[in-house]
Amino acid sequence: MRRFWILLILLWLAAACKETEEVPLPTVTQVAIGGNVRIGSTVRDVLSEGVPSHDWTLSARQGNTVVIQLSNVNGNARFQLQLISPSGEILTQLDTQENDFAASIPFILPVEGDYRLRVSRIEAYTEGMYAISVADSSQILRPTLTGTPETPTLTFTPTSPTATQTPTVAFSPTGDTTSPTPTIFLPQELPTSLPTRIPPPGGRLETGETRTGEITQAGEIHRFTFFGAAEETISLAMNPDPSAPGTLNPYLELQAPNGTIVAENDNWLPAIPDAIINLFRLPATGVYTLYVKSRDGTGTGRYLLSLSNSFTMRDVQRGEAVTDLPNEQRLETYGQRDVWTVNVEAGDLISIAVEIIDRASDFNVMVELVSPEGESWFDDDSGADFDAFLNSIEAPVSGTYTVHIAANNNASIGAYRLWWQSLKKTPTPITPTSESSASPAVPTATPIAAEIVGTVGELRSTTYPVQINAGQTVSIVVLGVEGFDSVLRVIDPIGNILVEVDDVGDSVDPRANFVAVTSGLYTIEISGFEGASGTFTLNYVIQ
Template sequence: MMRRLLWFSLLVGLLLVVMPAAAQTTSTTAQVPEAVEITVGDEVEGALTEAAPSAEYALQGAGGMLINISLISEDFDSYLSVRDDAGTIVAFNDDSNGERNSRIVGLAVPEGAVYTIVAESYGQYIGSAAQTGDYTLSVSEAQVLRIEYTQTVEGELTSDAFSLDYIFTGSSGDTVVINEGSDDFDSYLRLLDASGAELFSNDDSGGSLDSQIGPFVLPSTGSYTIRAGSLSGEATGNFTLSLNRIESQAIAYGDSVEVEFTNNAREHYFTFTGAYGDIVTITADSSRTVDTDLTLNDPYNSQVMFDEDGGSGFDPEIDSASLFADGTFTVILRAVDSANGTVVVTLDRVPPQSLDEGSQIAGFSSSRTQIPMLFTGVAGEKVRLTLTSPSGNTSSSLNLDVRQDGTSIAYANANTLSAITVEFTVPNDGDVNLLISEYSYTNFQFEVTLERVG
C-alpha cells in the first residue's frame, strides 16, 4: 500500500513540474497598434513589421475639407484605405501614386466625421504574405478650383496631381453638360455632390477618347465637384474642361423640330422616351448650309451611336439604332464648321426586319455596325438561327445576341468564320429580338435564316 502511495505522489509531482511550463506558451498573433493622431499638412514616417503589419491613424481637423492622402514605400507594395466610425470603407487605393505606391485624391470629409487611415501592404490587405518595411504617409488639402456655367478652362495633370477638382454651384433642376478633352491622354470625368458621393462618371461619351457627362439634371441646390482626370489614373498632360447649363427640347417619334445655329448656339439637345427593343432613325437636314454631327446617348449617358456624314451631302443620319433600355434618351446635334443656318431634326421609330416574313439580309458598312431583327416566338418551341455569308467572306467580329423581354436567351460569336448556327428554346410567347453586330467597319452581308425545328 505504501509503494502505491509513493508512485502516486511521484506522478503528481511530475505533473506539477510540467504544467507550468505548458502555461508559459505565448501567442505570435500580429497586433494592430492604437491609432496615432494625424492632421492635414502632416507627413509621418513609419514602419510595418511582422508584429504590426498595418498602422492606423486617426484623422483630426479635416471636417468639411477635401484632402489627398499619400502612402509611399520603397520596401513593399502599399495599400491605403480610409474607414468611418462605423467601420465602413469610404475610400481605398492600391497603385495610383506611381510604381507600387498609393494615393487617395479629393476625399471629401464631412463635418463631424471620424475617419481612420489604414496603412498596410497589399499582401496584408488580401490576406496573403504581409510585407514589411519603412513608409511615408502624408495628408494634404486638395487643390480645388472654381468653374462657372459657360466657362471653358485649361488645366494640366502632373505626377503631383493626377486629377484636379473644380467646384461649381448649381440649382435643383439645372441640366448640365460637362466636357473634358485632351490630346495627351484618355480623359475620365466624375461628378460629385456636396458630400463627396459620386453622382456620375464617364469615359468616352465626348467622342474619340474625350469624356462627357450630361445632359444631367442636378438633384438639389448646392455645390458640386467636377473631378477631371484620366482613365488610367496615372496619365499626365494638358486638358480642356467646359461646363454649360443647357435647355433640351422634347421630341417624340414622328416629330420634326427646327433649330437655328448661330455664333452663340453651336449645339442643340433633344430628349425622347424610348423603350427596350425600339429601333430609331434620326436625321438632320440642313439643306447643305451647316455641317453637323449627331450623337445618341442612352439613359446612362453611354453612347449608342454617332454619325457625321451618313445622310445627304454632309448631313448626319443615325440609321436603325437599337435601344436596349427603357428611359430617357438624348440626341446631341453639334455644328462641325462655323456656318450658321437652319437644321431640321427628325426622329422616327422604324420596324425591324422580321424573320416571320422569311430570310433577311443583314448589310453592314462603316457607319452601320448593328442590325436588329425579330421573329414571333412560341413558348417551348425549339428554333435554329443561321447566319451565312452569301459571298463566302469571313468576318472577324460577328456577334449574335438573342433576347426576349430584355433577357438574353442565346448568344454566339464568330472569329474568321463565314457562318453561325445557334439552337435554343423560346421561353415565352411573343417577340424575340436579335441584335447582329459586325465591327470590321467594311461593307459586309449576311443572310439570316430562321428554322422552327420542334
C-alpha cells in the first residue's frame, strides 16, 4: 500500500510538470492587441517594458485619404508608428523621436481591408502614454485666414493637383513697417501628388537657421519639420545653391499639424525660380512639415533652405565696414540680408549710402541701421535711382552698430557698394568765466581727407554724401583714368547746385574750392561729359 501511494504521487507530479511546460510564458517581444481605431477617432494607451508594442486595426476602403497623427502624451518614451497593409507590407512609418511631441502624415490607402497601426517604443527601458488620431481628408478643419491680399503676381497651374496661389507681399517700410496679413488660398482637398511612401526626414528646422541639402535623383523629396505657434508669422525660402549650379526647380509645400497643405510655392515671381513662402501666418499650434522637392520631378542639385520670422530669409555676415572707402559685396540669393558692423561714438553723425554697381540691372536695394540698443533707421530709394541713403543719423549711444542690406520685396539680387561716414558734431564754444580773463580756446578741427576710386555708367552719375560744417574749407579734385572726361557738381544740404565744373584750363580734370556757408550733408556728384562712362579718382580735403 505504501508503494502504491508513492507511485501515485510521482505520477501526479509528472502530469503537473508536463502541463506547466505546455503553457508558454509571455515575453517582452510580444505585440499586444490594442483594439480597433475608426477614422475620425483618437485612441490612447501606455507602452512599457512589459508591453513594448501595440497593434491597432483600421478598417478602410481603397482610395481613402487619411491623416494619421502620433503624439507623446506623457512619460519619457518616444514612439514609432508603422502603417501595415492587409497583406502585411509596411507602407510607411512616422515617429516622435525628432520632435519629441508629435508627428503626422497624410496617406492614400491603396486597397480595401483591415490595416494595422503598430506602435512601439524607440528606446528600451522607457515607458509612457501615446495617442493616435486618424482623420479622413473630408473631416479636416481648414482654418479661415482673413486679410486683404496684395495683388498676386504668381500664377501656378500644374495639371494635377490644383495649385495653391501664394500672393506677393509688398514691403513698404516707409511709415508703418508692420507686416501685411496675406490671404492664403487653401486647397479644397489634400493634393493627390502626396507620396504614398513618406520621404525620409531631413531634420528639424529652427527659426533663423539655413540648411544645405541636395536632390540627387529624379522624384526625390526631402521632409523637414518645425514647431510653430498659432498666429506666428514665418518665412521660408528654398534657393538653388549659387556655388553649385544644377537643374533644380525649387518647390515647397507646407503641411499644418492636422495634415492640411496650407501653403505652397514654385516661383516667387514669374522670373524668379526660387521658392519662397513669405510672411505666412500659421493657422494653429503644433508641428509643421515642409516638403522640399523639384517642381517638375526631374531636376537635381544643391539647395539652401531657410526658416525665419521676418521679411528676410538668411543673414550673411560681412564683417566691419571701412569708413570713407567703398565696401563692395553682392546679394547672391533671393531673401538674403548682408550684415555689416560699424563702431561710432555717441553724438556722431552717421551717413550711409548704398549704390547699385550694375546701373542697368533691376536691383532695388534697402538699408537699415540698428543701434546697440535695437533702435533702427531705414531707407529704400532716397539715393539716385534705386540707391539707398541715410543722412546724418545722430548716434544715441556709443558702441557697435549693425548695417543691414537687402533687396526690396526679396525680388532682386545684385552687387552693391556701401559707403559710410561718421563725423563729429560742431564743437561747443568755450565761454570764459568771470574768474578768468583768459581768452576762450578755439578748437582746431582735424582735416578730413579721402581718396576714392569710382566708376560712372553711361548716362549715369555717381554721388558721395559728405558732412561739412559751416566755415569749413573744401578742396576737391577729380582725376580721370585713361582720359575719362568727368563733370563735377557739389549740391548743398537744401538741394542747390553750389559748384559745377567741367574743364579747368587745358585740363579735363575738374577741381573746386569753396567755404561752406551752412552745416549739413553736401553731395559730391560726378558724371561723364555728354553722358560718357569711365573710371575716376576723387580726392577731397575738408578743414
